[in-house]
Amino acid sequence: MTSLSPIPTYEDLKIKIHESSLVSPSQKTPRKSIYLSNIDQILNYNIPTAHFFKRNPDFPYENVAKKLKIALQKVLVPYDFMAGRLELNIQTGRLEVDCNVAGVGFVVASSEFSLEEMGDFLVHPNLGYRQLAVEKLENLGHDVDQPLCAFQITSFKCGGFAIGMSTNHILLDGMGAKAFMENLASQAFDDGPLVVVPCNDRHLLAARFPPQVVFPHHEYLALNLLTGEGSGPPVYDCEREILNFRIFKLSPTNISNMKVKAKNTTNEKAKISTFKVAAALMWQCHAFSGDIGHGKEEKSTILTSINLRSRVIPNLAPSYSGNGVLPIGISTTFEDLEKGSFSRLVELISNRLDDMTEEYAKSAFDWLEVHRGLPHGDYLIASWIGLGFDEVEYPWGNPIYCCPVVNHRKDICWVFRDATDDGVAVMVALPAEEMVRFEALFYEFFR
Incomplete structure (x- = not known):
């Protein structure tokens, strides 16, 4: 049986901030500017996440906060760009990271709630979690640049706590964030070595010279902005609206039945993943939750x-x-x-993902170099499946739950593991009327 999460009610977690500061690398690092690839350039927005931990008698909250701060100072030596600030190169019109050790935000806070009081809400990202991962340090003056990354440790009445991380997407993608968290956790151990050595050379994904666009790239919108002096990067943002937030759950039984429904008898060996069937369903629901009355040949992307x-x-x-x-x-x-059949839709997704060859990827980076455009589609379906943030081992234990935090983007939904039953959950944000239609379509699929 599918289920829909209750409407989140804990919008205010009664947070009190005790410390708000900037943390810099523990050792001197060279001043330099870091090149950003064409895909880095267009991801200039924050991704907040929350990582929850149960009480550990050997690591009281105050001790965890001290260890985390010291670990952050140490890990910022190999990750010095995290403590930098964005700057616009006026000659190229491209964003770069100025590694100026201006610092990463560090906030210590407490909540009047216990994890037990939050109950099932702990395993469903809700509005209150926005208070667990601050994006700005309010105590900084208006003339001080805000950090590109901020950490917040929040204690709960029960002795459990959450580590919130708000990071500009330019700095890290999901796998990069997982590696960073592994290294941060390693530095919380006494004299612990890095788990992995970060690869910070973003020239590895630079466009070719001259660019060689050999594929059509309909997933991007050509802006054809000016290049060179006086120009700037494209801005990937959206209108801010009043949105409703829901978590749509797919149990292991749901997923198994969806995979059976998706099996294409003409290609029995095709791999049907959990993400592919979840994405196909979300696509159908979203396509008909908005404006009514589409032409037969009108396309959805x-x-x-x-x-x-x-x-x-x-x-x-x-x-x-x-x-x-x-x-x-x-x-x-x-x-x-x-x-069309559900299997046909899953097949479309599967075939398109197979198109991402090395040559296609290089052509896409070159297209972005020429046209200075942005991703263009009706809906972005992003997967957290397999990132494994809950596998990161800290001195005080592994997280009991990790999740993205709701934000203002209605054009993105997140697919992630559901901690309650090994199924998946999908976080959706839409205006109220669209959410009603989305929900109806979701339930209709399983009737």
């Missing part, structure tokens, strides 16, 4: 991101700390979405 680390030659290191992902678009007509 979803975007998803492909990890390039094993798709380029030589392979990128798993610890590549830039954005080693690339958006790819999948399109079909609204008529096909409404009347």
